[in-house]
Amino acid sequence: MSGPEQNLPPTRGLVNAVRRELAEARAAARTRLTAALAARQAAVAQLESVRKTAPARRNALTAIRDESCQAAQARWERETSALTAALREHADAAAPGFAGIPFSGWRSCEKSTSDAGNTLLRIGTVLTDLPALVPLLDASHLRLTGVEGNVDGVISGLLVRALTCAPPGAVRVTVYDPGQLGGALAGLAPLAPAGLVSYLGPGGLSPLLDELVEHIRRINENVLAGSYPDLAELARRTGRRPEPWRIAVLLADAATELTSAQQAQLDRVARTGIASGVHLITRGLELPASYVETIQVSRDNRAQSSLTGELWIKLDSPPTPTLLTSVCKALAEQVIAGPPPVPFAALLPDQLWAESSAEALRAPVGEGTDGRLVELVLGDDPPHALIGGPSGSGKTNLIYAWLAALATRYSPTELELHLLDFKEGVSFARFAPGTRDPSWLPQVKLVGINVNSDREFGLALLRHLSVELKRRASAAKKHDASKLSELRKEDPTGHWPRIVAVIDEFQVLLGARDAVTNEAVSLLEDLARRGRSQGIHLVLASQDVAGIEALWGKSGLVAQFTLRIALPKARRVLAETNLAAELIPRCHAVVNADSGVPSANAVVRLPDAGDRDTWMSLQEQLWHARPADTEPPRLFDGDVPPLFPLLPPPPPAEALTRLGAVALLGETIDVMGRPATLRLNRAPGRNLAILGTRAEEACAILVSAGLTLGRQHSPGSARFSVLCLDDDATAAAKSLHKALPGAEMYGPSEVLELLENWQSDKPHYVFGFAIDAAASVLSGRGHELLRGLLNKGPESRVHLMGWWRTVARLRDDLGGIGARFDAIGAWVALDVHGAELASLYPQPGGPPWHPRHQRALFFDRSVHHRPEIIIPYEVVT
Template sequence: MVRRELAEARWAARGRVNEALAARQAAVAQLESVRRSAPSRKLALQATLDEAYREAQARLHRETAAVHVALAERAADIAKGRAGSPFATWRTAERCPDENASMLRIGTLGKRRNGDGLPALVPLLDQAHLQLDGNDGVIGGLLLRALACTQPGTLRITLYDPGQLGGGALAGFAPLAPAGLVNFLGPGGLTPLLDELVEHIRRINENVLCGVHANLAELAAHTGRRPEPWRLAVLLDDGSTELTGAQRAQLDRIVRTGIAAGVHLICRGIDLPDDGCVERVSTTGADIRPDPPPSPTLVTSVCKELAEQVIAGPPPVPFEALLPETLWSESSAHALRAPIGEGTDGRMVELVLGDDPPHALIGGPSGSGKTNLLYAWLAALTSRYAPSEVELHLLDFKEGVSFARFARGTGWLPQARLIGVNVNGDGEFGLALLRHLSQELKRRAAAAKTHGAAKLSELRAEDPQGHWPRIVAVIDEFQALLGARDAITTEAVALLEDLARRGRSQGIHLVLASQDVAGIEALWGRSGLISQFTLRIALPKARRVLAETNLAAELIPRCHAVVNADSGVPSANMVVRLPDAGDRAHWTALQDQLWQARPDGCEPPRLFDGDATPLFPLLPPPPPPDALTKVGAVALLGETISVAERPATLRLNRAPGRHLVVLGSQTEQACSVLLAAGLSLAKQHFEGTGRFSIACFDEDAVPAAKSLHIAIPRSAWFDHHNALELFENWQSEVPHYIFGFAMDAGSSVLSGRGHELMRALLAKGAEQRVHLLAWWRSVARLRDDMGGIGARLDGIGAWVALDVHGQELSPLYPQPGGPAWHPRPQRALLFDRAVHQKPEIIIPYEVAP
């Protein structure tokens, strides 16, 4: 292109010089006619003629220079960045956003002066095929420019070089091979290559262009992204190979139809047919002087950089692509729809939860981006659906706080109703969530029956004033509920199956995620359960999430996922490029925006942190004295592991056995239980309406016991010196609460008469509104103080066990063998004969002494 424009400008300038020469010849003729008669006139005409000639020459030089500058500027505009810059100026990490490989530099035009000749550009991608006679250095420079000026992975090169077999000057492109960007072919490889390219062109025309677009370049301009990579075949030969008829026919097809499908040929030694799309370039003549070839170091570094980028995968799509133009503009009456990332066609792929598919299963090994995927999905959901449209229950069984950010004090996520983190040791909380969802399912089913509705959309239409949002329960590392063989697992599986089967019609959706294949395999063993999870999302290297024969997750790079809404059937696979949704700045900005838009009356979510010790709660004012006389006071012992933030309580009324025993050697937790009980009981009594006695027999427990003594004015203090007096005078006209710290350490003082009086208190005290709340460091010591191995412990109606195994509790438990309890840090087991059929796990409060 540049060469033709320069030639035209030179011919125009030379035409003007020829006109000046013709004028000079006319002047010479005129001069000869008057030579004899007018010598002076001859001299004047000669001077005029010389001046005209010099002026024409100067004009020629000026116009030629102007054309040269204009053409150089045009060439720089056509071949920007590394498409036209000398190799010596390259910085491999830098890329101009306007770079493209449609016109590439191969050298300079004509004779160069001081190396500033015009660049010689040749067309290539989406433009033409090339027929060259240059050496491997020229071809290598073209390939390097083409690779550097296209997005990583969008250009695939095949080198047919039977003479060199992948060696020679083009061997520097070998680092591209691990990324699948280059392939070297030797003898016998031409026919398969031509057949493959013809088949590729056919597939592009039928499945990609589909008769709607003329070529891939037009489709890319329309959608904003390249749907298929370019295929560049370099065919090198010494001219001695004679193509067969079949090979020549295939080559002709590629020449005619390849450019529209992104298939291009660069040939040397193999003649291409005469066609308007074939550019024939000679670098051995005087018109073009080829550039020096790129250095092997430059070729290797560029190729390694490209291969690393392709292997690492493309960058994630922007987080903002998940968000709608207007917040909370969608209705969840029929389904929840939210984009999760970009598909291979450049369009956003939506995840749907509704009647079909109703539930989702997510799998991916550690580091594959499971938490990031959940964040992306939650961002898309919460920005589209208001708190009245969707409620979130988020539970994370692994040791982490992935969901804790949604419950921060100011700026919590309005759609979140329950958040559980660090619950890997608290399967009871997962069970509590499933029980809560089961109760909600029953409530919705009853309402639907009343209104004659078969599903949530009909219920919302029949009862428009009701509060019927869709509920999404996300359980990360759900296998914690399925792994053990105990009562928790048995009940959890039953509840999961019921929710999975009936939840779809009432708008309750389960999202189960796991990084451990064992969790997925636990589901595969329950066909009735896994069949309900028709939406499957597999992250890189995930196993058994999709169908057994679907191995698509093995092939995708990082920041990608396979979305399948047909139970993992391979034909339903959609590869999705995910955004970076884990960035705290992005999420904080969105969460603050959602929090500012929250409706009036929107309550913060319940946060259960398995690693946090709950603080002793603020207590309400005391009730009227007559109310306590009728129903008795209530002692707070700790926090229950439940969906609602509910304290574990013990009602102390006139019923037999209304006493509490704390068992275990953990001083701090035992004191916390007694402190919580004492402070809560004291708060329920006005002055003079209750009596409090505190006995302490262990030095380690003295600080806690003293703090309770100080917190309750007029409470009585007892220790080794006067403990017997306490049990000789336990009768009282008002409710009397006796707190014993480390009672077994006072056995030497209470032995005999003291223990007899204590047994009498346990047997008859509650009927007289006298209650013992005491701590023994072992069941054996309690039993010894109560009369030995055959002692009856029926007078103890409630107990809290700390680091005591279930078998040791059999003397206090109505069933043989004791409860199924193994001690856990910061956990205790509560059993109240008047309330429980089975013991309840509680978390002792943190009570400052």
């Protein structure tokens, strides 16, 4: 303590100190009080200010709250709308087309165009008109409960959706309805003719369940075979579904009780059926819950399902009877008609003529069940093909498709085609140049049409192929080659294309027991056996090979045709136990490269290859791409007489004198169109007799002979005499007389004059039109003069070519009964039967000849071992 308080007593000093501290505390308290009062005043002022502004603030808060509510409402509506749209979009994607369209939007003529079945199917709507869907195909079984009539309507709608949203025929339905005997779903009955629906009554449940269990076992063992978990996965990986869906609809009533065996089979189907495409739809039967979707149908046309939970479904109205009937009929018609053919363009390659035929010929003809093109192969194995199918089954269309695929892959240097059609028609005529279209298929070397009465032309083709086979075999031996690919390698400069000979309705060629059939079978056997190694392939097509007597006992021949192609309902083309051709629809074929055994079957869907415009466009493209030296094919039309050919320049006079002139009589039935010739040299008997009553053909032969002989002699170097003794021949005789400069014309009154003066110092050709008509003029001395001309004329280069209407009249002119025919070295028979020609033929009984329209039998004993059939030319002078 300091200052004056230092001298105060201790108590007094303490009191003062306390007072001082109290004063200081009071001063601090007053300061704090003043501050508190100021704060209170400020708070009162602030409170008064808040009190005065509270209504405005309250209104502002209310406005903010209202604005937030409206924004939230709008946002909620937008989100709800977006969600609904998304749900609808998902529903439309999950159940497109027939699976999700209300029945009110269906047209009665609707047909399915889907490529795959749909899992989810519509039964009604939920919430804001969203589609209510239930799973079925490849997903679940269905169990429905409730009012029977309403339940049956839902089932009917589900079935028609399942049927129409899958490819035609891909869903098969079986209805077990013991109570109403199928009446509950009678609207599906139009599907029955197509095999898409069947109805079972009392007693049908056990067989049905047993069948389904066996079907599931077969699918697991043979189709899935441990490689796929189910058919749906197999279809996803391979792009095809090998088995249809099967839906078993079991309509039971409350009194239905299953036996223990039935219940066990039903449980097996429920557990294992979905993976195998087997589905159950039941009414009144319990199913294991883990495999089933349930639908509970109420009386007010509403329902709940296990998929939608507690949401109520407003059920669609079932399809009307009219709609159901029309849709089912349309679907059945689609199935019966079969799937549409694959496009013709699918057979054509990206690049023309890019393939080599050295090893084999490969070309597609259609689409297999897996969606891939199926190729036909001709090579060492299989070497030859046999095609069978009744009329209207598409045999010609198949051949067209095959030829198109071959002709676009292999150039004319790689492939040659010989086409022969024995039926009445012109199927192959389009491949040769014609009056409407000058183009042709460059690979084609021969086309034969309308040859049903000219079996000899088929034989000529086989002879031609046999000659080619020998030529190739000789070349192969020379180059030490065992097959065509080796020959082509050893002789790269040679022309060794593969040859394919197509003979349609080949049974006509082999249809008689005669020499033609015997030789044809022999040639076929040789070509079939040895042709494979030399690149010569046969394709024989027929409506039915069952009646071909010539093949009876020729198992070795048929065995060579290992490539078998059977069209619908074809018989005996495949193996006896192979019935696949009975089951395939139109526009399909069974291709089998193993002699027809069932295990080698491949079902092919064929394109429409017969459209002329499409073919002509393709052919014109190939024709323009052909090599410059490509020759047009030889066209033989059995209904059209050949035109008289362009004649070559005359031979040298020296050769003509030494060898004699040659007369053309007609065209032989030959691959090369070779003319029938008669050489008129100085040998005895170098005369010609034309026999028969067909004046037009007899005159055509004489005119043909005259024109060719006139062409070979320069003017004045030969003598020509035309003798006309019948009015039927006047026009032809006059035309020949006019065409031969300096020719002499004789009538009936001048016959003897000619016969008395036939000698000549130069070649003399006498053309006698209807010589037998002058029997009265020739009687006696005239016959002697005629016989003198026939017997002695050829040695002096005088030749008679005459027409007699019967063999008997020729005999009379030669001396009557017992007369010799040595003076007639050659003859042409028209409507004269073979037995009548016995006296002119070296073998007993005469030649086997049955007269045919526009055909003649020609025999020249100096060159022929047997007569040949010729076709008189159509001569235009």
